[in-house]
Amino acid sequence: MVKRVRLPVLLSLLPVLAACGTQPWVKPYERQHLADPIMSFDRDPLAAGYSAHVYQVREGARGAEGGGGGGCGCN
Amino acid sequence: MPEERGDAMYHRYDGGGVTVDGPAVMVRKNFKESVSVSGSWYVDNVSSASIDVITTGASPYGETRTEYSVGADYLYDKSIVGVGYTNSDESDYQSNTVYxxxxxxxxxxxxxxxxxxxxxxxxxxxxxxPDFAGNIDRYNYRLGLSQVVTPSLVVGLNYEMVTEEGYLNNPYRSYRYLTNPLDPAQGYQFAREVYPTTHTSDAAALRFIYYLDWRASVGGSYRFYTDDWGVDANTVQLTYTHVLLENWVVDFKYRYYEQSAADFYGDLFQTPSQDPKNYRGRDKELSNFNNHTVSLYLSYSRPVRNRYVDRASLSLQWDRIWFSYDDFRNLNDHTAIPGDEALYDFEADVYKLLFTVWY
Structure with a gap:
């Protein structure tokens, strides 16, 4: 039996299809600001890791601090 | 590839009767433009006369925690695969983690x-x-997306689930209960806390950083946290970074944090309990509270004409944190009857002196 795909599901996929056909809109020569160290989420990993530790041991919440893995688009 | 750098830091936390300080070192080196290895060493020298220690009749104590970490990243085309290992060791707690x-x-x-x-x-x-020993198994799952939106704007989305199983309470901590629930004036007693043996949490964070034309940036983040102990938390942070005279960078930060209490948290229980499933805790980190942080970071960096070093920087970072508890009472207030003591609050100062070289 063929299952009917609902219209909202199809509509929700439209941005994904649109993204596939879109060229990167920030060109390599426009990325000098992104490469500036002040645009880094974690400019000093050792100090940022320590700050995260200070909070982790004194607060109930944990996780999603975002250590590492940040992309600056300037590879 | 991550940048090659070496960091040496002295850190100090001072607040609530607790002082923690020590050195830390982190080094990263790349090989053949495809492999990056890193190592770090970190020490906490703890001197504690916290309110938990003082009001349960224990003696102030000192101890040392040492943490080692090694990691390696491999770059292949547009992918980076990283593995690592961290060991943390103190007299009554050992931890080993692979990632x-x-x-x-x-x-x-x-x-x-x-x-x-x-x-x-x-x-x-x-x-x-010496007869006591427990253990904990921990599992973390992380997802992240970082997106360049415009030539001046980057946004990031992070999600992390943490699940733990084992002995999750602090073997030194106690909850308090009334000696006579019909007459609080008779005082209170302490009994060992009873915690669940599993704990699972979800945290999701959205953050951004935006470049300003006068060589500055403004950033912000919001994190929502929830767990199966009943704690919900919100964290908001705003950052302004400004470059002065080419070599100086100053950061101003403000952070606000609030959380609700765990289902089994209580500042004062009416009676003791012998039921191992009747969970009870009086850990102020599981109570209803909030804190505010104001930060000022100042760093100076300059190129170095040296065969081994390209650039060096010195940074001094200061955070002041105000903690304010809504249902954790100050047991040093001996004049009030149990349950009517003043609510607890305290301030803490955090200092980091960081020296970095890039090579």
């Missing part, structure tokens, strides 16, 4: 998608009680 990360740049390097997994095993002991 694995994968990140992939795509869409013209405007997007970075990352996934991470960590697994850890902790051994819990109690100084002065």
């Amino acid at each position: 694995f990360n994968v990140s992939q740049d795509f869409f013209g390097d405007l997007s970075t998608l990352s996934f991470g997994y960590s697994q850890g095993r902790d051994d819990v002991y109690q100084n002065g009680n």
